Amino acid sequence: MPIYDQGYRRYEARGPLRTLRFWPITREALRLVLSRRAFLGLLAVGWLPFVVRVIQIYIVTRFPEAGRVLPVDGRLFGEYLNTQIGLALFLTIFGGAGLIANDLRTGAILVYLSRPLTRRDYVLGKLSVLLALNASVTLVPALLLYGIGLALAPEQYMTWSLWWIGPAIVLHATLICVSISLLSLAVSSLTKSARIAGLGFFGLFVGLEMARGVLRNIFDVRGATLLSIQADLRGIGSALFGVTPSRFDLVDWPAAALVLLLVAAGCLLLLRSRVRAVEIVR
Amino acid sequence: MSGAIEFVRASRWYGPVIALNDVTVTVGPGVTGLLGPNGAGKSTFLKLAAGQLAPSQGEVRLLGKPAWGSPEIFHRAGLCPEADAFWDNLSGFEFLMALLRLTGYGEAECRQRTEAALEQVDLMAARHRRVGGYSKGMRQRVKLAQALAHDPEVLLLDEPLSGMDPVNRRRIVDLVKRLAKAGRTVLVSSHILHEVEAMTRRVLLINNGRILAEGDVREIRDLMDQHPHTVSVRARDPRAIARAVVDHDHVLSLSFGAEGSWLTVQTARPDEFYGALLEIAESAGLEEMFAPDEDLGSVFHYLVPR
Numbered sequence A: 001m002p003i004y005d006q007g008y009r010r011y012e013a014r015g016p017l018r019t020l021r022f023w024p025i026t027r028e029a030l031r032l033v034l035s036r037r038a039f040l041g042l043l044a045v046g047w048l049p050f051v052v053r054v055i056q057i058y059i060v061t062r063f064p065e066a067g068r069v070l071p072v073d074g075r076l077f078g079e080y081l082n083t084q085i086g087l088a089l090f091l092t093i094f095g096g097a098g099l100i101a102n103d104l105r106t107g108a109i110l111v112y113l114s115r116p117l118t119r120r121d122y123v124l125g126k127l128s129v130l131l132a133l134n135a136s137v138t139l140v141p142a143l144l145l146y147g148i149g150l151a152l153a154p155e156q157y158m159t160w161s162l163w164w165i166g167p168a169i170v171l172h173a174t175l176i177c178v179s180i181s182l183l184s185l186a187v188s189s190l191t192k193s194a195r196i197a198g199l200g201f202f203g204l205f206v207g208l209e210m211a212r213g214v215l216r217n218i219f220d221v222r223g224a225t226l227l228s229i230q231a232d233l234r235g236i237g238s239a240l241f242g243v244t245p246s247r248f249d250l251v252d253w254p255a256a257a258l259v260l261l262l263v264a265a266g267c268l269l270l271l272r273s274r275v276r277a278v279e280i281v282r
Numbered sequence B: 001m002s003g004a005i006e007f008v009r010a011s012r013w014y015g016p017v018i019a020l021n022d023v024t025v026t027v028g029p030g031v032t033g034l035l036g037p038n039g040a041g042k043s044t045f046l047k048l049a050a051g052q053l054a055p056s057q058g059e060v061r062l063l064g065k066p067a068w069g070s071p072e073i074f075h076r077a078g079l080c081p082e083a084d085a086f087w088d089n090l091s092g093f094e095f096l097m098a099l100l101r102l103t104g105y106g107e108a109e110c111r112q113r114t115e116a117a118l119e120q121v122d123l124m125a126a127r128h129r130r131v132g133g134y135s136k137g138m139r140q141r142v143k144l145a146q147a148l149a150h151d152p153e154v155l156l157l158d159e160p161l162s163g164m165d166p167v168n169r170r171r172i173v174d175l176v177k178r179l180a181k182a183g184r185t186v187l188v189s190s191h192i193l194h195e196v197e198a199m200t201r202r203v204l205l206i207n208n209g210r211i212l213a214e215g216d217v218r219e220i221r222d223l224m225d226q227h228p229h230t231v232s233v234r235a236r237d238p239r240a241i242a243r244a245v246v247d248h249d250h251v252l253s254l255s256f257g258a259e260g261s262w263l264t265v266q267t268a269r270p271d272e273f274y275g276a277l278l279e280i281a282e283s284a285g286l287e288e289m290f291a292p293d294e295d296l297g298s299v300f301h302y303l304v305p306r
Helices: A023-034 A037-046 A048-062 A064-068 A074-096 A098-106 A108-113 A119-135 A139-152 A165-188 A194-218 A222-227 A229-241 A253-274 B042-049 B071-076 B092-103 B107-120 B136-148 B166-181 B193-199 B217-225 B238-245 B270-284 B296-303
Strands: B005-014 B017-027 B030-035 B057-062 B077-080 B154-158 B185-190 B202-207 B210-216 B229-235 B251-256 B262-267 B286-290
Touching (some): A023 A037, A023 A119, A037 A074, A048 A064, A048 A139, A074 A119, A074 A139, A074 A165, A074 A229, A098 A108, A098 A165, A098 A194, A108 A119, A119 A139, A119 A165, A139 A165, A165 A194, A165 A229, A194 A222, A194 A229, A229 A253, B005 B042, B017 B042, B017 B057, B042 B057, B042 B154, B077 B136, B092 B107, B092 B136, B107 B136, B136 B154, B136 B166, B154 B166, B166 B193, B185 B193, B202 B217, B229 B238, B229 B270, B238 B251, B238 B270, B262 B270
Parallel strands (some): B154 B185
Antiparallel strands (some): B005 B017, B005 B057, B202 B210, B229 B262
């Protein structure tokens, strides 16, 4: 019978990372996403509206009378962020549809969760990828735009009447990033196919927007605007930045915020039940 | 002394299906083989031990802590799953690096450990190829490398030799033995008796979700030897073999296959039969031989009372 050494020996295995345990997941996924040229192209397209807005601010600072037609107050940032919602949607589909779906397909989720990571760390790692991607076309350019505004027209932006623009940008961009990212991740956890996840996410966004359009514009159902996540985000943005929405986009912002809160809670519950190392088939 | 892996009245069921039923067992240092036919509950046992599943009832402890919900212990445990579990678009090197980063190592140490682990499983030459293009045996080895790379105290290997060629099989068997000799706890699941026998003599027999027996693999052999043992041989002249063994009292029956080149013998003492076979093998032109009873299903057929 073999006799095994039962004595103490020092193993070299490390303790788990105490903080930012999710970071290696985010880093690896970002590296893979950003290595795709098509994705970088899409990211570049996402910055075109930024260039347009910079030109707008520049023109208004040079020719102040143009400000009557192209205002550069809070409305500029509200409209800019509302435009970016669509771009964030495409960026999320290309960069995030497979984030969980691919791990479920390949079984890699098992090796992730056999490391010193919790399921929460795993979700946070994947969510951070989408938050970073979405922030790169919403929060970052919007703050940069604000900075350019401050630099080009300090006398206009450094007044007490416009101090709120910075915090409003952070609030609205965060809302856009978190809502889109959570929803995309939840859809990705429902399937093992990145393609189906992408189509599902697109269908959810566009389908609900179309349903809103039909119900609101044809049947004049007022509450229908709440159905669309895009419209809810736009509605809150419009309320924050003082943008006058069209009659069909009119939405009660507290109700829109409640809808987004419920959607986020639903996504978290879904992720909690779907992110498992072992698929349990009943 | 408590073992690295402890099951205390642990059960796991999936809806109405019981995968593991009231199991109490302790696994300590060295290699322990988890033997059972397909569907016996081996993978569920390993997943419970690896903290990938919560027990429906009872307790499963790994290194003294509840296996489920204690991810901090996973830096001391390595799991080699049965099914493929990697990102196809990464190379073997990148795959291991990514997993070591998750375990908390810095870049330089990740690189050094990755290379050491790939070296151990003989994949250094293929380290920059995409895992998606690896053969079944190479995939198996890269899975093993990721389980070893962080130098864990406990290794849980689910069918680790599946799909490997004989040379690499030998290499992995030696590696597992070395790891065990260094004091690690290695639990290896398999449905092939001789695979486990090559690594260890200590086995847990599992069937229908229950631990059926625990102990030395030779005891299973002894149990098997108390029952008729079937051996099939293919030879140029099978009747010569039949003539040579028919007088032995341990031979219980003889039958010839339809093609005429196969002879199936039932013997009560396989060792004596193999001795007699060796004497006649050359003159009878022995070409092929297999013992259907080596199949673990037959072992359980003997062991499980009906």
